[in-house]
Amino acid sequence: MSLTIHFTLNGSPVVFEVEPEERLVHTLRERAGLTGTKLGCGIGECGACSVLLDGKLVPSCLVLSAQADGHEVTTIEGLSKNGLSDLQRAFVEEGAVQCGYCTPGMVMAGEAVLRRYQRPTTRQIRAGIAGNLCRCTGYAKIVSAIRKTARRRAHRRSGR
């Protein structure tokens, strides 16, 4: 028995027929074809499947698709709808991308940090991405990219 769910995906209304036990990561990757959201562990430990649900960072492998019904989901594809976001550009500039499999989830986690804190400390950045595993980079350049974006956004805000 499948369910019909309606939600806003990267700004557009979508409808899917899903299984009752289906996880959001599956709906995004296999039904919506948005493979930017990755699957690394399936138990909410690695963060590769991180998306924003109503602006809040969640591991989409632990969210039932039915829980998204009536809500707003933002994936990595949504962040770069109009070209790369400032945070994504900073990841490229800082060399924060290696194999890149953790990168979409890491960018989502970074975006959540930046939405939560206007001027995040290094500690806050590190804590904010602690749910996202990266095996390639040692995290330093990822932290730099988030910090750089925070500074740029602060600068933009103060310029207004």
Add this chain to the structure above:
Amino acid sequence: MDKTPSVVGARVKRIDAEDKVAGRTLYPSDKTLPGMLWVEVVRAAHPHARIREIDVKPALEVPGVVRVLTHRDVPGENAFGIQIQDMPVLCFDRVRYLGDAVALVGAETRQAAREGARRVRVDYEVLEPITDPEAAMAPGAVALHPKGNIMHQGHFEKGDLAAGFACCAVIVENDYSVPMIDHAFLETEAGISYYDEHGRLTVDACGQYIYRDQTQIARALGLPLHQVRVMAPIVGGAFGGKDEVTVQIHLALMTFHTQRPCRMVATREESIVSHTKRHPVKMSYKTGADRQGNLLCVQARFVADTGAYASLGGPVLNVMMEHAAGPYRVPNVKVDGYAVYTNNGFSGAFRGFGCTQACVGLESQMDLMAAALRLDPLKFREQNVLHKGDLAGLGYPMTCEVGAGRTVRSAQRGALYRSRRRRAPAKPATPSLKPYLRRGVGVATQMQGLGLGIGIPDYAEVGLDLRPDGTLQLRAGTNEIGQGAYTAYLQILSGRLGVPLSRLSMVGADTALTPDSGTTTASRTIFAVGKAVELAAEKLERVLGERAERAFGWAPGPARLQGDQLAGSGGRRPLRELLGDEELSVQAVFHVPVAEREMGDGLPHRFYSFGTHVAEVEVNTLTGEIAVTAVEAHLDGGKVISRTGFEGQSEGGIAQGIGYALMEEVRLEGGRFLTTNFHTYVIPTSLDVPEDLRTVPVEVREPEGPYGAKGISETAMVGVTPAVLNAIADALGVRFFRLPVRAEDVLAALQEKKT
């Protein structure tokens, strides 16, 4: 001549970064095809058992299941393995570890495939698992393979050990134990298979060497090589864990039998159970030095648990033995090593490739000897490091450029090591340091063989296509597994041709399009493939010169590209006048030079990278927690091609080295895995890796490499673990001989020290 162009050694944006950061890159696990089947593997239910019967009928009754394959359906040789083909594609008489594949289920949906896999009935005669390598080696032990359980052994002797020890003022003898660990690449094993437009059975899946995968697939399917195509340009991390075949043969087999496209994506649990691991090793070291601090003797014995199948266990053990005496001049050396079959998973390639384990033992010994001699640990190392022309541990001469001493001196000058005195144990100089915190600083020096070594074909071929508009496409068969080599190849090409990066593009890892550039392993790609890129650039200019000589009457000599123009002795002409609408393609191959004399499979290497790591830890004596607070890496990888890539490798290596020292262990009980996902197999997060990471390039140029470059990816990790161990010993005055060192180990040790 040495005017290095600015693009070489620079911080450039990776060519793959924008697509990756946008989520646009398609990884093996992202690929789908219309009409494809999902393939699930029925894996062994016991770590050691005889198969009496396999009944696939119940699986075929599941709606959606299209085909179930067993050993009877393997048309070619039902065996694979990089070095020794001792591993069945699908088991027929016996299973030897929990990851063994017994049957494959192809179904219209993943759910149906899983249900089908659950319903395949395998009747087993359960056998006692063999889990202790020492017991497996003993006479009379049940043999897991026809030739017995000692899969590989090596024995080397140099000098006179007894006489050497007689001259020692200090002799240190210890046993060390290092655990099995998992690569924990973020993307699990995955891929698709189909027949391409030329009727080739095509596998587009994760891997680290397309041409060897092609051979392994063709052999198992009984097909000629040209009917099998393998591609794997972008892979979500590997670290050696995708060097051996994982999903490739299974995918090909299901497509072969059903004529339909197929897809596989391993769950994390399946990944951890099935793929190779870093060998758990028990080692004994006895080392000695004279009163002046000259290292006189190194005696080492390694027993490596290679698990159920060979894979690269033999070469890993060889590299372990090759590096047993590290980057030091030692007149008297004896090394004995065994790689032993058991039912504990199976082990193979992993960043460091045996060097990692040996370095933990040796660099602990080095600190203990230095302390006994009251010598500064880095001074002691500096006094004993190898120089060019010296005999290495096993007795062969070092003919490459040797930067070991320079990495030691670079570390001596570094801020972290100079702060060591001020942070001596029990005398916290930092006012903020709480009384229950102890700081310590530790070092480790090491070397790492580059490439595959003597006796194993090690070459790289690349293709280079010049279009009439002056843009170029480089074709190389290695994989982009995260290391950033594709970008570095283009930097080398840009440097040699003087063509900006924006006019260069890259096609990677497709047996139908790219030449055989060799493996994406062994820190070799920048060195070997990069050199082939240099050769291809030279060849292109030569060929252009020859053609310009014929076409335009220019004087003999190479011609240079300038945008869409060709420049040479006769001035400048549009490239199109020479090429018309045709592309000009050249190929070049580099054969990696080898040592003079072979001492074993891949043994020894001719080229090495070197490094000295300095680590600082803070240990909480109340909770036992260890925090690594700073790491400095002084790395000789020759000339740095990509500064960003170099730092990336170093920083990632530091994180992995910390994981090996403090956190990671694949735990098994009776051959069954207790750690099957990231909740129990814990790897470093952003909170476990220090903010303070410094990577110092020590650029000792190797003339054989492109621009003098070597490789760095393994050296970047290997020294980190013993440097952390030595820092803990410095902090607490207590040494650990077993990895990982966890909080409870620290508390127990401190308790013991008190009593």
